[in-house]
Amino acid sequence: MQKPSLPVFIPSGFRFAATACGIKKSGKLDLSLIVADRPVRGAGVYTTNQIVAAPVLISQSRTPSSEIRAIVTNSGNANACTGDQGTQDALAMTAQVANKIGCDPDGVLVMSTGIIGHALPMEKVTAGIDAATEALSDSESSFLSAADGILTTDVDRKVVSTQIKIDGQTYTIAAMAKGAGMIAPNMATMLGVVLTDAPLSANVAADVLKTAANLSFNRVSVDGHTSTNDTLLLLSSGEGEFLDGDELDQFQYRVNEVCIDLAKKLVADGEGATHVMAINVTGAANEADAELIAKTVAASPLVKTAITGGDPNWGRIVSATGYAGPKIDPTKTSLKICSVTIYRDGSPEPFDAKSLSESMKSNPEVEIELRVGTGPGQAKYWSSDLTCDYVRFNSEYTT
The missing domain is CATH 3.10.20.340 (ArgJ beta chain, C-terminal domain)
Structure with a gap:
């Protein structure tokens, strides 16, 4: 994957890892972990398709929340249209991560992407989670590996990072996404994660994310096909008094910019796209x-x-x-x-x-x-x- 020419700013309080556990026949990275050092606020925006993958239902039921500790993602297999087995497998993923990092399973969110209608190879997934938790790091390279691990048919990784100064305090926003085909509004076939060390309450994080999604990921199209697995998450690790008023407006504007940038990367990487x-x-x-x-x-x-x-x-x-x-x-x-x-x-x-x-x-x-x-x-x-x-x-x- 192409390395960004600009430095990647990493919000404080998060660690990352990715591994190739064998879900993808290509041998590329296919399991990613994002772990917060302590409980953080989390929110999500999800697919509007009536056929909904098990990971979406689980993450949706756990957000917004002030007790999120991790996001585990597998690529190469969507775990969609897999019945009760799919639900049990997604729950097992969150339970294993929770056990490894020492938190309640409800504090772990899960995302999957790839081929629909195939059961997850759980032996491989389990081994991948074990390996990823041992490799967690707050380095730029680990962040980029985690971003690579969520990709499927994407040609290029999709990351954006920026810093914003509000009332003398500098906050960091870093985001990653995947998506190249089955892209249509509400929200596109995509996974996305926005991380920040700006202090947001869980409910405000939900509002910020919904606003940003409506201006970005809900306004892109490759082929008009809305997926079963679309998930966009926002985690806030910031401590202290929550942003509000003009400070929140400034932060919202910057998150909008980040999401628009990522959304345009999805379209530019559309399968076979030239323009x-x-x-x-x-x-x-x-x-x-x-x-x-x-x-x-x-x-x-x-x-x-x-x-x-x-x-x-x-x-x-x-x-x-x-x-x-x-x-x-x-x-x-x-x-x-x-x-x-x-x-x-x-x-x-x-x-x-x-x-x-x-x-x-x-x-x-x-x-x-x-x-x-x-x-x-x-x-x-x-x-x-x-x-x-x-x-x-x-x-x-x-x-």
């Missing part, structure tokens, strides 16, 4: 309308393939805007691609198609600016293009 569509809708009646329009454009296979080919086919984007559902003003609808106006107030604008096509092909992120009226509603959305490689990979995923 990210950065869609910005303005002029809608309200934010919800703007988000639905952006989501509709992002999900259109015709728009996606146009971006793949560097085709400034404004008709596909404008027509998707019209069928999205929310009321728009066609006479005030305008479109820019890569900052070039190609449609203004309901009529096409002359532009250099060859030059714009070359710009679209050469830029990994293609900006689509869509104005649909004069209202206050606006929303940003990110989606990948659609390539032959995506079709090829997913047609052979389990075979």
